[in-house]
Amino acid sequence: MNHSGFPNSALICVETSENIGVITLNRPEKRNAMNEEMITVVGEVFAAPPKEWKAVLIKAEGDHFSAGLDLSEHRTRSPEEVMDISSHWHRATQSVSDSRIPVICALQGYVIGAGLELASAAHVRFADPASRFCLPEGRRGIFVGGGASVRVSRLIGVSRLTEMMLSGREVDCAEAISIGLCQRLSKPGRVQEEAMEYAREVSTNAPLSNRMILLALAQIGEMPPASGLFTESLAAALTQTSSEAVDRMNAFFAKAHEKQL
Structure with missing residues:
Protein backbone atom coordinates (compact mmCIF):
# COMPACT_ATOMS: atom_id res chain seq x y z
CA MET A 1 0.00 0.00 0.00
CA ASN A 2 1.34 3.42 -0.95
CA HIS A 3 0.94 6.34 1.45
CA SER A 4 -0.38 9.62 0.11
CA GLY A 5 -0.16 11.38 3.47
CA PHE A 6 3.60 11.81 3.26
CA PRO A 7 5.34 14.44 1.12
CA ASN A 8 4.92 13.70 -2.56
CA SER A 9 8.35 12.77 -3.90
CA ALA A 10 9.34 10.63 -6.85
CA LEU A 11 12.72 10.16 -5.15
CA ILE A 12 11.41 8.35 -2.05
CA CYS A 13 8.78 5.62 -2.17
CA VAL A 14 6.89 4.95 1.09
CA GLU A 15 4.78 1.79 1.27
CA THR A 16 3.32 -0.71 3.72
CA SER A 17 3.86 -4.44 3.24
CA GLU A 18 1.61 -6.20 5.74
CA ASN A 19 2.74 -4.43 8.95
CA ILE A 20 6.20 -3.44 7.68
CA GLY A 21 6.97 0.06 6.49
CA VAL A 22 9.14 0.08 3.37
CA ILE A 23 11.08 3.21 2.45
CA THR A 24 12.84 3.01 -0.90
CA LEU A 25 15.45 5.45 -2.17
CA ASN A 26 14.36 5.87 -5.78
CA ARG A 27 17.04 7.76 -7.64
CA PRO A 28 18.98 4.94 -9.30
CA GLU A 29 20.11 7.05 -12.26
CA LYS A 30 22.09 9.17 -9.73
CA ARG A 31 23.15 6.11 -7.68
CA ASN A 32 20.63 7.35 -5.11
CA ALA A 33 22.67 10.44 -4.26
CA MET A 34 20.88 12.07 -1.34
CA ASN A 35 19.45 15.57 -1.71
CA GLU A 36 17.49 17.84 0.62
CA GLU A 37 14.13 16.63 -0.68
CA MET A 38 14.98 13.00 0.10
CA ILE A 39 16.19 13.53 3.65
CA THR A 40 13.18 15.79 4.32
CA VAL A 41 10.81 12.97 3.35
CA VAL A 42 12.73 10.51 5.55
CA GLY A 43 12.48 12.88 8.52
CA GLU A 44 8.77 13.49 8.05
CA VAL A 45 8.01 9.77 7.73
CA PHE A 46 9.77 8.94 10.99
CA ALA A 47 8.25 11.94 12.76
CA ALA A 48 4.83 10.28 12.46
CA PRO A 49 5.01 6.70 11.12
CA PRO A 50 1.73 4.88 10.47
CA LYS A 51 0.45 3.17 13.62
CA GLU A 52 0.21 -0.19 11.87
CA TRP A 53 3.96 -0.32 11.24
CA LYS A 54 5.79 -2.77 13.52
CA ALA A 55 9.18 -2.43 11.80
CA VAL A 56 10.69 -0.42 8.94
CA LEU A 57 12.90 -1.50 6.05
CA ILE A 58 15.02 1.13 4.28
CA LYS A 59 16.27 -0.04 0.89
CA ALA A 60 17.19 1.36 -2.51
CA GLU A 61 16.40 0.87 -6.17
CA GLY A 62 19.27 0.00 -8.48
CA ASP A 63 22.74 -1.35 -7.85
CA HIS A 64 23.72 1.06 -5.07
CA PHE A 65 22.21 2.06 -1.74
CA SER A 66 23.57 5.60 -2.05
CA ALA A 67 26.66 7.17 -3.59
CA GLY A 68 26.52 9.99 -1.03
CA LEU A 69 25.39 13.59 -0.92
CA ASP A 70 24.21 15.38 -4.05
CA LEU A 71 27.02 17.93 -4.04
CA SER A 72 25.38 20.00 -6.78
CA GLU A 73 23.11 21.48 -4.09
CA HIS A 74 26.04 22.60 -1.95
CA ARG A 75 28.42 24.43 -4.27
CA THR A 76 27.31 27.97 -3.40
CA ARG A 77 26.02 27.74 0.18
CA SER A 78 27.06 30.19 2.89
CA PRO A 79 28.44 28.91 6.22
CA GLU A 80 25.06 29.62 7.83
CA GLU A 81 23.24 27.69 5.13
CA VAL A 82 25.60 24.73 5.54
CA MET A 83 24.93 24.68 9.28
CA ASP A 84 21.18 24.85 8.63
CA ILE A 85 21.18 21.90 6.22
CA SER A 86 23.47 19.93 8.54
CA SER A 87 21.04 20.53 11.42
CA HIS A 88 18.20 19.49 9.13
CA TRP A 89 20.02 16.20 8.45
CA HIS A 90 20.64 15.73 12.16
CA ARG A 91 16.95 16.13 12.98
CA ALA A 92 15.93 13.69 10.25
CA THR A 93 18.48 11.02 11.10
CA GLN A 94 17.80 11.40 14.82
CA SER A 95 14.16 10.66 14.13
CA VAL A 96 15.33 7.38 12.57
CA SER A 97 17.54 6.54 15.56
CA ASP A 98 14.74 7.47 17.98
CA SER A 99 12.18 5.29 16.19
CA ARG A 100 10.02 3.28 18.61
CA ILE A 101 9.97 0.45 16.05
CA PRO A 102 13.02 -1.38 14.63
CA VAL A 103 14.61 0.16 11.53
CA ILE A 104 16.54 -2.20 9.27
CA CYS A 105 18.70 -1.12 6.32
CA ALA A 106 19.43 -3.29 3.29
CA LEU A 107 22.76 -2.16 1.85
CA GLN A 108 24.18 -2.98 -1.55
CA GLY A 109 26.78 -1.48 -3.86
CA TYR A 110 28.09 1.90 -2.79
CA VAL A 111 27.21 3.12 0.71
CA ILE A 112 29.08 6.39 0.67
CA GLY A 113 29.06 9.61 2.67
CA ALA A 114 25.49 10.71 3.30
CA GLY A 115 24.27 7.22 2.42
CA LEU A 116 26.37 5.78 5.23
CA GLU A 117 25.14 8.52 7.56
CA LEU A 118 21.55 7.51 6.87
CA ALA A 119 22.37 3.80 7.25
CA SER A 120 24.21 4.39 10.54
CA ALA A 121 21.02 5.87 12.02
CA ALA A 122 19.19 2.55 11.52
CA HIS A 123 19.18 -0.10 14.24
CA VAL A 124 20.27 -3.08 12.13
CA ARG A 125 22.27 -3.06 8.89
CA PHE A 126 22.30 -5.97 6.43
CA ALA A 127 25.08 -5.88 3.85
CA ASP A 128 25.44 -7.60 0.48
CA PRO A 129 28.88 -9.23 0.04
CA ALA A 130 29.66 -6.79 -2.78
CA SER A 131 28.81 -3.65 -0.80
CA ARG A 132 31.42 -0.93 -0.30
CA PHE A 133 31.55 1.77 2.39
CA CYS A 134 33.34 5.09 2.26
CA LEU A 135 33.50 8.55 3.85
CA PRO A 136 35.33 10.60 1.19
CA GLU A 137 34.55 14.07 2.54
CA GLY A 138 38.11 14.76 3.70
CA ARG A 139 39.49 14.09 0.22
CA ARG A 140 37.04 16.63 -1.15
CA GLY A 141 38.05 19.33 1.30
CA ILE A 142 34.89 19.12 3.40
CA PHE A 143 33.65 17.47 6.60
CA VAL A 144 30.76 15.12 7.34
CA GLY A 145 27.52 16.89 8.21
CA GLY A 146 24.83 14.25 8.53
CA GLY A 147 25.82 12.64 11.81
CA ALA A 148 28.76 10.37 10.92
CA SER A 149 31.11 11.95 13.44
CA VAL A 150 28.77 10.76 16.19
CA ARG A 151 27.04 7.63 14.90
CA VAL A 152 29.76 5.99 12.85
CA SER A 153 32.35 6.68 15.54
CA ARG A 154 30.12 4.92 18.07
CA LEU A 155 29.86 1.94 15.75
CA ILE A 156 33.53 1.53 14.90
CA GLY A 157 35.46 3.83 17.26
CA VAL A 158 37.05 7.23 16.77
CA SER A 159 40.42 5.87 15.61
CA ARG A 160 38.91 3.77 12.81
CA LEU A 161 36.65 6.64 11.76
CA THR A 162 39.65 8.99 11.71
CA GLU A 163 41.56 6.63 9.41
CA MET A 164 38.55 6.20 7.10
CA MET A 165 37.99 9.94 6.81
CA LEU A 166 41.65 10.83 6.31
CA SER A 167 42.16 8.27 3.57
CA GLY A 168 38.70 8.28 2.02
CA ARG A 169 39.31 4.62 1.20
CA GLU A 170 36.64 2.05 0.46
CA VAL A 171 35.88 -0.49 3.17
CA ASP A 172 34.71 -3.82 1.78
CA CYS A 173 31.88 -5.86 3.25
CA ALA A 174 34.11 -8.27 5.16
CA GLU A 175 35.86 -5.42 6.96
CA ALA A 176 32.56 -3.60 7.57
CA ILE A 177 31.21 -6.67 9.34
CA SER A 178 34.41 -7.24 11.32
CA ILE A 179 34.59 -3.68 12.68
CA GLY A 180 30.88 -3.42 13.52
CA LEU A 181 29.80 -1.09 10.74
CA CYS A 182 27.19 -3.69 9.73
CA GLN A 183 25.76 -6.55 11.76
CA ARG A 184 24.47 -9.05 9.21
CA LEU A 185 25.90 -10.44 5.96
CA SER A 186 23.41 -11.58 3.33
CA LYS A 187 23.80 -14.10 0.57
CA PRO A 188 24.86 -12.50 -2.73
CA GLY A 189 22.00 -10.59 -4.31
CA ARG A 190 19.56 -11.31 -1.48
CA VAL A 191 20.17 -8.46 0.92
CA GLN A 192 16.73 -6.90 0.53
CA GLU A 193 14.92 -10.21 0.88
CA GLU A 194 16.88 -11.22 3.97
CA ALA A 195 16.49 -7.80 5.56
CA MET A 196 12.73 -8.00 4.97
CA GLU A 197 12.60 -11.48 6.52
CA TYR A 198 14.36 -10.09 9.58
CA ALA A 199 11.95 -7.12 9.72
CA ARG A 200 9.00 -9.52 9.67
CA GLU A 201 10.60 -11.63 12.41
CA VAL A 202 11.21 -8.74 14.81
CA SER A 203 7.80 -7.25 14.06
CA THR A 204 6.25 -10.19 15.94
CA ASN A 205 7.95 -9.18 19.20
CA ALA A 206 5.91 -7.41 21.83
Whole structure:
Protein backbone atom coordinates (compact mmCIF):
# COMPACT_ATOMS: atom_id res chain seq x y z
CA MET A 1 0.00 0.00 0.00
CA ASN A 2 1.34 3.42 -0.95
CA HIS A 3 0.94 6.34 1.45
CA SER A 4 -0.38 9.62 0.11
CA GLY A 5 -0.16 11.38 3.47
CA PHE A 6 3.60 11.81 3.26
CA PRO A 7 5.34 14.44 1.12
CA ASN A 8 4.92 13.70 -2.56
CA SER A 9 8.35 12.77 -3.90
CA ALA A 10 9.34 10.63 -6.85
CA LEU A 11 12.72 10.16 -5.15
CA ILE A 12 11.41 8.35 -2.05
CA CYS A 13 8.78 5.62 -2.17
CA VAL A 14 6.89 4.95 1.09
CA GLU A 15 4.78 1.79 1.27
CA THR A 16 3.32 -0.71 3.72
CA SER A 17 3.86 -4.44 3.24
CA GLU A 18 1.61 -6.20 5.74
CA ASN A 19 2.74 -4.43 8.95
CA ILE A 20 6.20 -3.44 7.68
CA GLY A 21 6.97 0.06 6.49
CA VAL A 22 9.14 0.08 3.37
CA ILE A 23 11.08 3.21 2.45
CA THR A 24 12.84 3.01 -0.90
CA LEU A 25 15.45 5.45 -2.17
CA ASN A 26 14.36 5.87 -5.78
CA ARG A 27 17.04 7.76 -7.64
CA PRO A 28 18.98 4.94 -9.30
CA GLU A 29 20.11 7.05 -12.26
CA LYS A 30 22.09 9.17 -9.73
CA ARG A 31 23.15 6.11 -7.68
CA ASN A 32 20.63 7.35 -5.11
CA ALA A 33 22.67 10.44 -4.26
CA MET A 34 20.88 12.07 -1.34
CA ASN A 35 19.45 15.57 -1.71
CA GLU A 36 17.49 17.84 0.62
CA GLU A 37 14.13 16.63 -0.68
CA MET A 38 14.98 13.00 0.10
CA ILE A 39 16.19 13.53 3.65
CA THR A 40 13.18 15.79 4.32
CA VAL A 41 10.81 12.97 3.35
CA VAL A 42 12.73 10.51 5.55
CA GLY A 43 12.48 12.88 8.52
CA GLU A 44 8.77 13.49 8.05
CA VAL A 45 8.01 9.77 7.73
CA PHE A 46 9.77 8.94 10.99
CA ALA A 47 8.25 11.94 12.76
CA ALA A 48 4.83 10.28 12.46
CA PRO A 49 5.01 6.70 11.12
CA PRO A 50 1.73 4.88 10.47
CA LYS A 51 0.45 3.17 13.62
CA GLU A 52 0.21 -0.19 11.87
CA TRP A 53 3.96 -0.32 11.24
CA LYS A 54 5.79 -2.77 13.52
CA ALA A 55 9.18 -2.43 11.80
CA VAL A 56 10.69 -0.42 8.94
CA LEU A 57 12.90 -1.50 6.05
CA ILE A 58 15.02 1.13 4.28
CA LYS A 59 16.27 -0.04 0.89
CA ALA A 60 17.19 1.36 -2.51
CA GLU A 61 16.40 0.87 -6.17
CA GLY A 62 19.27 0.00 -8.48
CA ASP A 63 22.74 -1.35 -7.85
CA HIS A 64 23.72 1.06 -5.07
CA PHE A 65 22.21 2.06 -1.74
CA SER A 66 23.57 5.60 -2.05
CA ALA A 67 26.66 7.17 -3.59
CA GLY A 68 26.52 9.99 -1.03
CA LEU A 69 25.39 13.59 -0.92
CA ASP A 70 24.21 15.38 -4.05
CA LEU A 71 27.02 17.93 -4.04
CA SER A 72 25.38 20.00 -6.78
CA GLU A 73 23.11 21.48 -4.09
CA HIS A 74 26.04 22.60 -1.95
CA ARG A 75 28.42 24.43 -4.27
CA THR A 76 27.31 27.97 -3.40
CA ARG A 77 26.02 27.74 0.18
CA SER A 78 27.06 30.19 2.89
CA PRO A 79 28.44 28.91 6.22
CA GLU A 80 25.06 29.62 7.83
CA GLU A 81 23.24 27.69 5.13
CA VAL A 82 25.60 24.73 5.54
CA MET A 83 24.93 24.68 9.28
CA ASP A 84 21.18 24.85 8.63
CA ILE A 85 21.18 21.90 6.22
CA SER A 86 23.47 19.93 8.54
CA SER A 87 21.04 20.53 11.42
CA HIS A 88 18.20 19.49 9.13
CA TRP A 89 20.02 16.20 8.45
CA HIS A 90 20.64 15.73 12.16
CA ARG A 91 16.95 16.13 12.98
CA ALA A 92 15.93 13.69 10.25
CA THR A 93 18.48 11.02 11.10
CA GLN A 94 17.80 11.40 14.82
CA SER A 95 14.16 10.66 14.13
CA VAL A 96 15.33 7.38 12.57
CA SER A 97 17.54 6.54 15.56
CA ASP A 98 14.74 7.47 17.98
CA SER A 99 12.18 5.29 16.19
CA ARG A 100 10.02 3.28 18.61
CA ILE A 101 9.97 0.45 16.05
CA PRO A 102 13.02 -1.38 14.63
CA VAL A 103 14.61 0.16 11.53
CA ILE A 104 16.54 -2.20 9.27
CA CYS A 105 18.70 -1.12 6.32
CA ALA A 106 19.43 -3.29 3.29
CA LEU A 107 22.76 -2.16 1.85
CA GLN A 108 24.18 -2.98 -1.55
CA GLY A 109 26.78 -1.48 -3.86
CA TYR A 110 28.09 1.90 -2.79
CA VAL A 111 27.21 3.12 0.71
CA ILE A 112 29.08 6.39 0.67
CA GLY A 113 29.06 9.61 2.67
CA ALA A 114 25.49 10.71 3.30
CA GLY A 115 24.27 7.22 2.42
CA LEU A 116 26.37 5.78 5.23
CA GLU A 117 25.14 8.52 7.56
CA LEU A 118 21.55 7.51 6.87
CA ALA A 119 22.37 3.80 7.25
CA SER A 120 24.21 4.39 10.54
CA ALA A 121 21.02 5.87 12.02
CA ALA A 122 19.19 2.55 11.52
CA HIS A 123 19.18 -0.10 14.24
CA VAL A 124 20.27 -3.08 12.13
CA ARG A 125 22.27 -3.06 8.89
CA PHE A 126 22.30 -5.97 6.43
CA ALA A 127 25.08 -5.88 3.85
CA ASP A 128 25.44 -7.60 0.48
CA PRO A 129 28.88 -9.23 0.04
CA ALA A 130 29.66 -6.79 -2.78
CA SER A 131 28.81 -3.65 -0.80
CA ARG A 132 31.42 -0.93 -0.30
CA PHE A 133 31.55 1.77 2.39
CA CYS A 134 33.34 5.09 2.26
CA LEU A 135 33.50 8.55 3.85
CA PRO A 136 35.33 10.60 1.19
CA GLU A 137 34.55 14.07 2.54
CA GLY A 138 38.11 14.76 3.70
CA ARG A 139 39.49 14.09 0.22
CA ARG A 140 37.04 16.63 -1.15
CA GLY A 141 38.05 19.33 1.30
CA ILE A 142 34.89 19.12 3.40
CA PHE A 143 33.65 17.47 6.60
CA VAL A 144 30.76 15.12 7.34
CA GLY A 145 27.52 16.89 8.21
CA GLY A 146 24.83 14.25 8.53
CA GLY A 147 25.82 12.64 11.81
CA ALA A 148 28.76 10.37 10.92
CA SER A 149 31.11 11.95 13.44
CA VAL A 150 28.77 10.76 16.19
CA ARG A 151 27.04 7.63 14.90
CA VAL A 152 29.76 5.99 12.85
CA SER A 153 32.35 6.68 15.54
CA ARG A 154 30.12 4.92 18.07
CA LEU A 155 29.86 1.94 15.75
CA ILE A 156 33.53 1.53 14.90
CA GLY A 157 35.46 3.83 17.26
CA VAL A 158 37.05 7.23 16.77
CA SER A 159 40.42 5.87 15.61
CA ARG A 160 38.91 3.77 12.81
CA LEU A 161 36.65 6.64 11.76
CA THR A 162 39.65 8.99 11.71
CA GLU A 163 41.56 6.63 9.41
CA MET A 164 38.55 6.20 7.10
CA MET A 165 37.99 9.94 6.81
CA LEU A 166 41.65 10.83 6.31
CA SER A 167 42.16 8.27 3.57
CA GLY A 168 38.70 8.28 2.02
CA ARG A 169 39.31 4.62 1.20
CA GLU A 170 36.64 2.05 0.46
CA VAL A 171 35.88 -0.49 3.17
CA ASP A 172 34.71 -3.82 1.78
CA CYS A 173 31.88 -5.86 3.25
CA ALA A 174 34.11 -8.27 5.16
CA GLU A 175 35.86 -5.42 6.96
CA ALA A 176 32.56 -3.60 7.57
CA ILE A 177 31.21 -6.67 9.34
CA SER A 178 34.41 -7.24 11.32
CA ILE A 179 34.59 -3.68 12.68
CA GLY A 180 30.88 -3.42 13.52
CA LEU A 181 29.80 -1.09 10.74
CA CYS A 182 27.19 -3.69 9.73
CA GLN A 183 25.76 -6.55 11.76
CA ARG A 184 24.47 -9.05 9.21
CA LEU A 185 25.90 -10.44 5.96
CA SER A 186 23.41 -11.58 3.33
CA LYS A 187 23.80 -14.10 0.57
CA PRO A 188 24.86 -12.50 -2.73
CA GLY A 189 22.00 -10.59 -4.31
CA ARG A 190 19.56 -11.31 -1.48
CA VAL A 191 20.17 -8.46 0.92
CA GLN A 192 16.73 -6.90 0.53
CA GLU A 193 14.92 -10.21 0.88
CA GLU A 194 16.88 -11.22 3.97
CA ALA A 195 16.49 -7.80 5.56
CA MET A 196 12.73 -8.00 4.97
CA GLU A 197 12.60 -11.48 6.52
CA TYR A 198 14.36 -10.09 9.58
CA ALA A 199 11.95 -7.12 9.72
CA ARG A 200 9.00 -9.52 9.67
CA GLU A 201 10.60 -11.63 12.41
CA VAL A 202 11.21 -8.74 14.81
CA SER A 203 7.80 -7.25 14.06
CA THR A 204 6.25 -10.19 15.94
CA ASN A 205 7.95 -9.18 19.20
CA ALA A 206 5.91 -7.41 21.83
CA PRO A 207 5.91 -3.71 20.83
CA LEU A 208 6.93 -2.60 24.33
CA SER A 209 9.87 -5.01 24.35
CA ASN A 210 11.06 -3.68 21.00
CA ARG A 211 10.68 -0.13 22.23
CA MET A 212 12.76 -0.81 25.33
CA ILE A 213 15.43 -2.66 23.34
CA LEU A 214 15.78 0.27 20.96
CA LEU A 215 15.43 3.24 23.29
CA ALA A 216 16.51 2.01 26.71
CA LEU A 217 19.70 0.39 25.41
CA ALA A 218 20.65 3.62 23.62
CA GLN A 219 20.23 5.58 26.84
CA ILE A 220 21.94 2.98 29.03
CA GLY A 221 24.97 3.12 26.74
CA GLU A 222 25.42 6.79 27.66
CA MET A 223 24.95 6.33 31.43
CA PRO A 224 27.28 5.55 34.31
CA PRO A 225 27.02 1.84 35.23
CA ALA A 226 24.85 2.37 38.33
CA SER A 227 22.38 4.53 36.41
CA GLY A 228 22.36 2.02 33.57
CA LEU A 229 21.55 -0.86 35.90
CA PHE A 230 18.74 1.12 37.51
CA THR A 231 17.30 1.94 34.09
CA GLU A 232 17.56 -1.74 33.15
CA SER A 233 15.48 -2.62 36.22
CA LEU A 234 12.85 -0.09 35.24
CA ALA A 235 12.70 -1.43 31.68
CA ALA A 236 12.41 -4.98 32.99
CA ALA A 237 9.62 -4.00 35.36
CA LEU A 238 7.63 -2.20 32.69
CA THR A 239 7.91 -4.97 30.10
CA GLN A 240 7.48 -8.01 32.33
CA THR A 241 4.32 -6.69 33.98
CA SER A 242 2.59 -5.66 30.75
CA SER A 243 -0.55 -7.55 29.74
CA GLU A 244 1.06 -8.76 26.51
CA ALA A 245 4.07 -10.17 28.37
CA VAL A 246 1.77 -12.00 30.79
CA ASP A 247 -0.21 -13.47 27.88
CA ARG A 248 2.96 -14.56 26.07
CA MET A 249 4.44 -16.16 29.18
CA ASN A 250 1.21 -18.00 29.93
CA ALA A 251 1.14 -19.28 26.36
CA PHE A 252 4.75 -20.44 26.71
CA PHE A 253 4.06 -22.37 29.91
CA ALA A 254 0.87 -23.86 28.49
CA LYS A 255 2.77 -25.13 25.46
CA ALA A 256 5.54 -26.54 27.67
CA HIS A 257 2.93 -28.31 29.79
CA GLU A 258 1.33 -29.86 26.68
CA LYS A 259 4.71 -31.32 25.63
CA GLN A 260 5.08 -32.98 29.02
CA LEU A 261 1.73 -34.77 28.71
